[in-house]
Amino acid sequence: xxxxxxxxxxxxxxxxxxxxxxxxxxxxxxxxxxxxxxxxxxxxxxxxxxxxxxxxxxxxxxxxxxxxxxxxxxxxxxxxxxxxxxxxxxxxxxxxxxxxxxxxxxxxxxxxxxxxxxxxxxxxxxxxxxxxxxxxxxxxxxxxxxxxxxxxxxxxxxxxxxxxxxxxxxxxxxxxxxxxxxxxxxxxxxxxxxxxxxxxxxxxxxxxxxxxxxxxxxxxxxxxxxxxxxxxxxxxxxxxxxxxxxxxxxxxxxxxxxxxxxxxxxxxxxxxxxxxxxxxxxxxxxxxxxxxxxx
Amino acid sequence: xxxxxxxxxxxxxxxxxxxxxxxxxxxxxxxxxxxxxxxxxxxxxxxxxxxxxxxxxxxxxxxxxxxxxxxxxxxxxxxxxxxxxxxxxxxxxxxxxxxxxxxxxxxxxxxxxxxxxxxxxxxxxxxxxxxxxxxxxxxxxxxxxxxxxxxxxxxxxxxxxxxxxxxxxxxxxxxxxxxxxxxxxxxxxxxxxxxxxxxxxxxxxxxxxxxxxxxxxxxxxxxxxxxxxxxxxxxxxxxxxxxxxxxxxxxxxxxxxxxxxxxxxxxxxxxxxxxxxxxxxxxxxxxxxxxxxxxxxxxxxxxxxxxxxxxxxxxxxxxxxxxxxxxxxxxxxxxxxxxxxxxxxxxxxxxxxxxxxxxxxxxxxxxxxxxxxxxxxxxxxxxxxxxxxxxxxxxxxxxxxxxxxxxxxxxxxxxxxxxxxxxxxxxxxxxxxxxxxxxxxxxxxxxxxxxxxxxxxxxxxxxxxxxxxxxxxxxxxxxxxxxxxxxxx
Numbered sequence: 001x002x003x004x005x006x007x008x009x010x011x012x013x014x015x016x017x018x019x020x021x022x023x024x025x026x027x028x029x030x031x032x033x034x035x036x037x038x039x040x041x042x043x044x045x046x047x048x049x050x051x052x053x054x055x056x057x058x059x060x061x062x063x064x065x066x067x068x069x070x071x072x073x074x075x076x077x078x079x080x081x082x083x084x085x086x087x088x089x090x091x092x093x094x095x096x097x098x099x100x101x102x103x104x105x106x107x108x109x110x111x112x113x114x115x116x117x118x119x120x121x122x123x124x125x126x127x128x129x130x131x132x133x134x135x136x137x138x139x140x141x142x143x144x145x146x147x148x149x150x151x152x153x154x155x156x157x158x159x160x161x162x163x164x165x166x167x168x169x170x171x172x173x174x175x176x177x178x179x180x181x182x183x184x185x186x187x188x189x190x191x192x193x194x195x196x197x198x199x200x201x202x203x204x205x206x207x208x209x210x211x212x213x214x215x216x217x218x219x220x221x222x223x224x225x226x227x228x229x230x231x232x233x234x235x236x237x238x239x240x241x242x243x244x245x246x247x248x249x250x251x252x253x254x255x256x257x258x259x260x261x262x263x264x265x266x267x268x269x270x271x272x273x274x275x276x277x278x279x280x281x282x283x284x285x286x287x288x289x290x291x292x293x294x295x
Numbered sequence: 296x297x298x299x300x301x302x303x304x305x306x307x308x309x310x311x312x313x314x315x316x317x318x319x320x321x322x323x324x325x326x327x328x329x330x331x332x333x334x335x336x337x338x339x340x341x342x343x344x345x346x347x348x349x350x351x352x353x354x355x356x357x358x359x360x361x362x363x364x365x366x367x368x369x370x371x372x373x374x375x376x377x378x379x380x381x382x383x384x385x386x387x388x389x390x391x392x393x394x395x396x397x398x399x400x401x402x403x404x405x406x407x408x409x410x411x412x413x414x415x416x417x418x419x420x421x422x423x424x425x426x427x428x429x430x431x432x433x434x435x436x437x438x439x440x441x442x443x444x445x446x447x448x449x450x451x452x453x454x455x456x457x458x459x460x461x462x463x464x465x466x467x468x469x470x471x472x473x474x475x476x477x478x479x480x481x482x483x484x485x486x487x488x489x490x491x492x493x494x495x496x497x498x499x500x501x502x503x504x505x506x507x508x509x510x511x512x513x514x515x516x517x518x519x520x521x522x523x524x525x526x527x528x529x530x531x532x533x534x535x536x537x538x539x540x541x542x543x544x545x546x547x548x549x550x551x552x553x554x555x556x557x558x559x560x561x562x563x564x565x566x567x568x569x570x571x572x573x574x575x576x577x578x579x580x581x582x583x584x585x586x587x588x589x590x591x592x593x594x595x596x597x598x599x600x601x602x603x604x605x606x607x608x609x610x611x612x613x614x615x616x617x618x619x620x621x622x623x624x625x626x627x628x629x630x631x632x633x634x635x636x637x638x639x640x641x642x643x644x645x646x647x648x649x650x651x652x653x654x655x656x657x658x659x660x661x662x663x664x665x666x667x668x669x670x671x672x673x674x675x676x677x678x679x680x681x682x683x684x685x686x687x688x689x690x691x692x693x694x695x696x697x698x699x700x701x702x703x704x705x706x707x708x709x710x711x712x713x714x715x716x717x718x719x720x721x722x723x724x725x726x727x728x729x730x731x732x733x734x735x736x737x738x739x740x741x742x743x744x745x746x747x748x749x750x751x752x753x754x755x756x757x758x759x760x761x762x763x764x765x766x767x768x769x770x771x772x773x774x775x776x777x778x779x780x781x782x783x784x
Contacts, residue, residue: 022420026314030312
């Protein structure tokens, strides 16, 4: 386990967030940021009522964010439940958009490891490029850190070539000390990305939590030279907040992390708000929400 | 991390576009006269000096220089206002005037912060978010005390002491004016204020507000000039009290000249605060505290955490993180909303900083500076830290008053307490640890006016501020801040 315990001061973390979030991002830097944000989105649908029709529509949106605007990037990936992987994969043929699948009994993770591993192997076989697993929060809070670490390592093995994102579900870990410890465990056990939340628990991604995870990634990189990615998910629906997160990445991890290889937003409605802002930058006025497709 | 997931062609050298605070709404008079007896009047001798923007060395305005006769005029006006109006006024009425000043400052906060930044070089983020809000907060706070003095000093009557001469520094120009003026007015005294010669402009704006608030003429008089003017004020026979914030050297001179005169005084002088990081601290937040402690306002802060003590077991980690963090500090145009570190206040101060850095290098300490590019014009200094520093190094013992941090390591609690106290100053300090008990242990043992636990540079009008040893005497702020302005009978 960790030989050095990273302690986190909640008040200090919040102050740092306020400082970062008070940066004034205007003009060219704003337009550039908005485009970058679009390219980092994992366009997500994770509902019990998801159907092939819904997923196909979302896949089209992923590749055609707003065809009226030239030079827009596509999103980074589509994020779906396991039964939708094959459908998404087919719908995205010919694009470079990845398919990410949640797995390991998402969102609770309350299933024996054997079933989780089977699920992971199945989604990878169906074509998932990325796997978003959840950690066993009950075990973590019970102090069984080795169990949590071993489970992540097993899932990583089952992933094969697919990238592994490890969801900490920080809303259930509650303290920033726990967030830091869980981040360290996940990175050591093979995570390619660490991710805040399932989106099914409130609070989801909060700015202090994201900051602490970015700092954990920075320290891990300093120690090992390995670049781990970060994905905040849940509750990020506004362009302004997404730009503030870019500021946080830039000033915590540096330019290397400012791309979809190392940073993602897990979001369902963020793209349209970003598009609205991009259009506003070019026309000077906000368009009606009716001009942006709701998939 | 092998596979390239996204083939986006987006650039990754994202940087912030300039985000300049507008100066269109700001009106700086080309000539700033003396503010005496409620009117702006030219100096008797007709001498003016210029005040410049230290970020580009451009002249901002001419400012009247007060000599002995002007000082006398100002003191006479203050005495008249004290005798005839202010000391006799119903305290609740006094309070109303002070509330009015507070509100007017709030209304014109943007203008004040822009002028503060132009005249002094501090980043607009600080003047906008820290200086000016605290200025109005101080006036609001002391306005509240005006008619409640019998509750501040139960069983006693709080009587005003007369005319207060107040001399303030250039690092927080308007804030220091507020610290001085607000408690003096609330307790029924009148004031002759002398701002620092490099930063007179916001005080002159304050004079406009005092006019606008319809304060009786002579209650607040503001005169400008350098040390000679200050000396004339200190030595004026009809002053009852001197409140001074500035260097320890000048403080000593003031004390000498006042010995035996019966005048009362408060002195807010230099500092060399110990910022102590224990191995069990929240390191990333402590690093923020170190940064804020030494680089806030370019290090022009009397309570700056300019001596860093790091426990040996975490020293490498802390110093490495500190160096990384220094790289992300944005140094440049103070009017840019994203600027973290602005211009050095004056050429004189810049020379002093350079001199101390040379001394540190000669003493054998290792220097590390941020790689930031400094603007060509104006006065600038890159964030600097020294490691391999000894307790006996001059950069560890003397106040530099710039963005220069001296770092020592320590092994035990006792050792760091001894080293932290081993200095003629005692204004502030910081202690960083996850253990509550250790905060109390250390804060009880360190002789300083304020000691912050797991934070730094927190200011509030309700909290007294002041020094031990050569950092000064008397307290400003809070209930204690009323005491220097009253006779208790």
